[in-house]
Every structure is written in C-alpha cells, then in structure tokens.
Amino acid sequence: MDKLASLLHTTPAIAWMVAKLVIVFGGVFSLAALWTWVERRGSAMIQDRIGPNRAALFGKIKIIGLAQPLADGIKFFFKEDLVPHDANKALFWLAPFLALVPALMGFAVIPFGRSFMSGGQEYHMALLDPGNGMGLLYPLAIGGMAVYGVLVAAWSSNNKWSILGGMRASAAMVSYEIGMSLAVVTIFMTAGGYDPSEVINAQGHLPWAWNVVRQPLGFIVFFTCMFAETNRLPFDFAEGESEIVAGFNTEYGSMKFSLLALAEYCHLMTASALMATLYFGGWQVPFVQNPAVMLSVLSFLVKMLFFAWVFVWIRWTLPRFRYDQLMHLGWKVMLPLSMANLVFHAWRMSQGH
Amino acid sequence: MGVLVKKVELSWLDRTYVWPVMKGMGITFQHFLKQLFTPTAKRFTIQYPDMKKEMPSGYRGLHELKRFEDGAIKCVACFMCQEACPARCISIEAEEFSDLNITQGFEEKRPAKFSIDMLRCIYCGMCEEACPKDAIWLRKDYEVAAYDRLSMQFGKWDLMNTYTEADGKESISQDPTPSVPRRTIAL
Numbered sequence: 259m260d261k262l263a264s265l266l267h268t269t270p271a272i273a274w275m276v277a278k279l280v281i282v283f284g285g286v287f288s289l290a291a292l293w294t295w296v297e298r299r300g301s302a303m304i305q306d307r308i309g310p311n312r313a314a315l316f317g318k319i320k321i322i323g324l325a326q327p328l329a330d331g332i333k334f335f336f337k338e339d340l341v342p343h344d345a346n347k348a349l350f351w352l353a354p355f356l357a358l359v360p361a362l363m364g365f366a367v368i369p370f371g372r373s374f375m376s377g378g379q380e381y382h383m384a385l386l387d388p389g390n391g392m393g394l395l396y397p398l399a400i401g402g403m404a405v406y407g408v409l410v411a412a413w414s415s416n417n418k419w420s421i422l423g424g425m426r427a428s429a430a431m432v433s434y435e436i437g438m439s440l441a442v443v444t445i446f447m448t449a450g451g452y453d454p455s456e457v458i459n460a461q462g463h464l465p466w467a468w469n470v471v472r473q474p475l476g477f478i479v480f481f482t483c484m485f486a487e488t489n490r491l492p493f494d495f496a497e498g499e500s501e502i503v504a505g506f507n508t509e510y511g512s513m514k515f516s517l518l519a520l521a522e523y524c525h526l527m528t529a530s531a532l533m534a535t536l537y538f539g540g541w542q543v544p545f546v547q548n549p550a551v552m553l554s555v556l557s558f559l560v561k562m563l564f565f566a567w568v569f570v571w572i573r574w575t576l577p578r579f580r581y582d583q584l585m586h587l588g589w590k591v592m593l594p595l596s597m598a599n600l601v602f603h604a605w606r607m608s609q610g611h
Numbered sequence: 612m613g614v615l616v617k618k619v620e621l622s623w624l625d626r627t628y629v630w631p632v633m634k635g636m637g638i639t640f641q642h643f644l645k646q647l648f649t650p651t652a653k654r655f656t657i658q659y660p661d662m663k664k665e666m667p668s669g670y671r672g673l674h675e676l677k678r679f680e681d682g683a684i685k686c687v688a689c690f691m692c693q694e695a696c697p698a699r700c701i702s703i704e705a706e707e708f709s710d711l712n713i714t715q716g717f718e719e720k721r722p723a724k725f726s727i728d729m730l731r732c733i734y735c736g737m738c739e740e741a742c743p744k745d746a747i748w749l750r751k752d753y754e755v756a757a758y759d760r761l762s763m764q765f766g767k768w769d770l771m772n773t774y775t776e777a778d779g780k781e782s783i784s785q786d787p788t789p790s791v792p793r794r795t796i797a798l
C-alpha cells in the first residue's frame with residue numbers, strides 16, 4: 259500500500275480510501291447487476307424452468323448466461339428515453355438517483371473485513387473508519403431516505419397508479435422501520451455501542467455467541483422488516499402488475515428504469531450486509547480467533563451473499579401480502595414482538611447477564 | 612348456490628407463520644436443487660434451436676408427396692386432394708405419360724405440376740384423408756418458414772423432397788422412366 263501510494267504521489271491513507279471506494283461501490287454495484295441474473299436464474303430453477311442462459315459474449319462464449327446483465331445494460335442504454343408530458347421533469351430525472359444513492363450509501367459504514375496494520379498504520383475495511391460517531395445509525399438513517407426514491411419517482415411521473423404504488427410502499431417502509439429500529443436498538447444495548455466494529459467484536463468468533471442465537475426474536479423481526487424496507491416480495495407494494503399496472507416505475511423506461519431496478523438490488527445487498535453484520539458476526543470466521551484479512555473478507559462475502567440469496571429464495575416461495583395484512587403484521591405483530599424483545603433483553607441485562 | 616368454505620384449523624406451530632415459511636422454502640429449494648442437477652437434456656424446457664421436440668404420431672406437419680422405390684411419383688393426379696382442401700391451396704396440373712412396353716398402349720396420369728401454397732395451408736390433413744393412392748402425407752416437420760412469400764409456394768419437386776434428408780433418401784428432380792409395371796392391368 260505504501261509503495262503504491264508513493265507511486266501515485268499520494269499518502270497511503272488517500273490511496274487506501276480511493277481503493278476502498280472503488281472496491282465497495284464497484285463491488286456492490288456489480289454484485290447488484292449480477293444479482294438480477296441470479297434472481298432470474300434462481301427463480302427459473304425454483305419453478306423448474308431454465309432461465310436466461312443464452313446471452314453470449316461476442317455471440318460465442320456462453321458462460322451459463324452470465325453475460326445477461328451486460329446485454330440488459332446495453333439494451334437499456336439504447337432505448338428511447340421518454341418523459342411523460344405532464345411529469346415533473348426535474349424530479350422525474352432525479353428520482354432514480356434518489357433511489358440509488360441511499361441504497362449504495364448505506365454500505366459505507368459496514369466493515370467487510372478485519373482491520374489490519376501495515377507500515378505502522380492501521381487500515382480499516384470499511385469506507386468510514388470506526389469511531390466516526392455515526393456507526394450503525396447511519397445505514398438506518400440512510401435507509402429511511404430510500405423511501406424518497408420510490409415516492410419521488412411515483413409522484414413526479416404524474417400517474418395515478420404510480421402514486422398509489424409509491425404511497426403504499428412508503429407507508430409500508432415507514433411502519434416497518436419502527437419495528438426494525440427497535441430490534442436494532444436491542445443489539446446496540448447488548449453490544450454496548452452502536453459502532454459496527456463494537457457490534458461485531460461483541461459477537462466474537464463463536465457462532466453460538468452471535469446475535470442470531472442470542473436474540474432469535476429480534477432476528478426474525480429485523481429480517482421481516484428488511485423485506486418491507488427493500489420493497490421486495492412478499493412485501494413489494496411499490497409494484498403490482500395485477501392491481502396498479504406496474505407501480506411506481508410505470509412511466510420509467512430505458513436507463514432510468516434500469517437504475518430504479520438496480521437500486522432495488524443495491525438495497526438488497528446493503529440489507530444483506532447489515533443482516534450479516536448485526537446478527538451473524540460480520541467478518542468473524544466461525545471458530546477462528548484472529549482470521550487472516552482475506553479470510554475475514556471471504557467470510558463476510560459468503561454471509562452477505564447467502565442473505566442476498568435468501569431474499570431471492572423467499573421472493574419465489576411466498577405469495578404476496580395484501581395491504582391490510584401488511585399493516586396488520588407491521589403494527590400489531592412486528593412492533594410488539596420487537597418491543598418484547600427489547601424489554602426481555604433489558605431485563606436480562608438488569609439481572610447482570 | 613352457496614359455496615362451502617372449508618375452514619382449516621391451523622395448529623399453533625402453523626400460526627407462528629415462521630415454520631410454514633421454512634417448510635415452503637424447503638420445497639422451493641428442493642425444486643431448485645433438482646433442476647440444478649438435472650442435465651439440460653432431461654429438463655422440461657426444450658431449448659428449441661438446439662433441441663427439437665419429437666412430435667407425436669398423428670401430428671400434421673409439412674407435406675410429402677410419396678414416391679415409389681424407383682422414384683416415380685405415387686400421385687395419379689386425381690384431384691381428390693384439391694377438391695377436399697378447405698383452404699383451396701392445392702393446384703394440380705395433370706399430364707399423361709405412356710410407356711408402351713408396360714402399359715400396352717394405355718396412358719397413365721401423373722401431375723405435371725403440383726403446388727401447395729404453404730401460406731394458405733391450414734395443415735388440416737384433409738388432402739391426406741382424401742387421397743386414394745396414399746400419395747400425400749402430412750409428416751412431422753414443423754419448421755415451415757421462409758424469408759419471402761415466393762419460397763412458400765411448394766412445387767412438385769419441393770414436395771417430393773421435403774423429407775429426403777430426414778429419411779436418408781436421394782432428392783430427385785425428374786420423373787424416372789418406369790422400368791417395372793406397377794400393377795398389372797387386366798384387359
């Protein structure tokens with residue numbers, strides 16, 4: 259790292275920051291693109307179909323259809339970029355970015371590997387170094403902003419169906435955020451801090467000390483709320499072909515639509531990373547005290563991708579909820595459950611455990 | 612009429628919703644694994660240009676005008692198929708031909724031109740039904756498409772050669788001179 263930095267006439271800190279930026283945002287972005295393919299292939303397999311397997315590089319190299327996201331991207335680039343006549347043009351343009359940026363930003367604080375020392379300097383595997391004072395409150399706050407992407411997209415396109423979808427989605431997101439936050443607060447409480455590194459260190463390397471074992475109820479609540487947060491099935495109220503045409507993105511086409519779709523997948527990645535960090539020990543490798551840096555990154559990646567796969571898996575398993583069922587579940591089940599979880603752990607802590 | 616709604620009594624475990632979800636996920640994952648480890652040839656989906664569906668017997672595909680072993684056309688230009696065709700897409704022009712050694716002066720009939728407009732054909736199989744000589748068959752080829760309308764007008768030689776490749780026969784473009792009597796004619 260030092261040598262590289264001196265080659266580029268920068269300090270190691272800056273070089274590391276740039277490298278991290280490229281790795282994290284590039285990585286999440288390409289994973290999200292890849293996940294569109296995983297979703298399509300996975301759903302196909304689940305339904306005994308085959309899925310997109312024919313896209314080939316240069317018409318020849320067919321790697322089980324992995325070129326599909328690329329082909330989709332190229333297609334989206336060359337589509338006509340329509341803006342509805344009565345749409346609010348500025349917001350219509352802004353909405354995809356409003357959706358995408360929070361989805362990506364949430365990742366900034368999550369450590370994706372163990373910090374290491376090199377040349378007398380400590381390097382952290384997270385965009386924002388630990389002890390920045392925001393900790394895991396930051397992805398929660400940013401996650402709350404994700405609702406603007408959906409709502410602005412819906413409202414600016416000046417379409418009744420879109421606005422219906424956007425309003426449903428934002429109502430769902432807002433009401434599930436409470437249950438989710440309470441579940442996370444329980445973790446902060448038991449970990450004694452809200453910095454991700456503290457949360458991870460508090461969980462340790464033994465799988466039975468991870469939060470998923472210690473707070474299974476909290477995990478279920480958080481997990482469920484994540485589905486509502488990322489607007490995915492069974493809680494995908496922003497969209498709904500059968501009732502509101504396509505939902506909040508009815509009027510979107512070409513690259514703007516693809517950005518909205520990518521935002522959903524980036525959100526999914528961030529949510530999976532959050533889940534791995536909060537409940538599955540982040541970069542901790544099971545039964546290994548001080549894992550090698552690469553091993554810890556690998557461990558984190560495996561956990562994150564597993565949860566990303568679970569998102570896909572659940573989507574193709576469960577039927578959708580009705581709107582009133584969703585609200586019922588959110589307010590009357592999830593919220594009390596996470597409160598019970600909070601009170602239970604507070605009581606346990608008061609007993610000195 | 613009232614509809615009987617069967618009330619399902621959910622057990623305690625089912626009402627938590629977590630367990631049924633996991634059961635469902637188990638089922639979908641089974642399907643996923645099964646499909647993942649099934650070789651492509653055995654999957655339900657037929658990857659069309661690479662793999663083709665074996666059509667059931669009785670399928671009515673592209674026509675073939677049958678021929679005798681020596682390559683002579685079986686059709687005797689009786690116009691039955693043309694009459695029977697509901698789409699009116701067959702047009703035949705008959706001709707007489709004689710081979711005095713065999714037919715003893717009798718003239719035989721065969722189509723000089725036999726064309727089917729495949730764009731109008733509805734693949735109903737009436738021609739096959741009507742034919743007294745079993746000379747026209749609808750077989751299993753379903754890939755009847757072309758880049759222009761003219762190539763969808765199948766002539767006599769096109770129709771006689773539609774399945775040569777599949778059957779491993781020679782394609783012909785000329786009526787052979789009959790060398791053996793095809794049937795003895797009692798005078």
Ligand code: SF4
Binds near residue numbers: 749
């Ligand atoms: S299949 Fe039917 S429509 Fe086609 S040529 Fe024969 S009789 Fe006519």
Ligand code: SF4
Binds near residue numbers: 685686692693741743
């Ligand atoms: S019915 Fe048979 S024999 Fe008669 S003209 Fe048609 S194909 Fe030829």
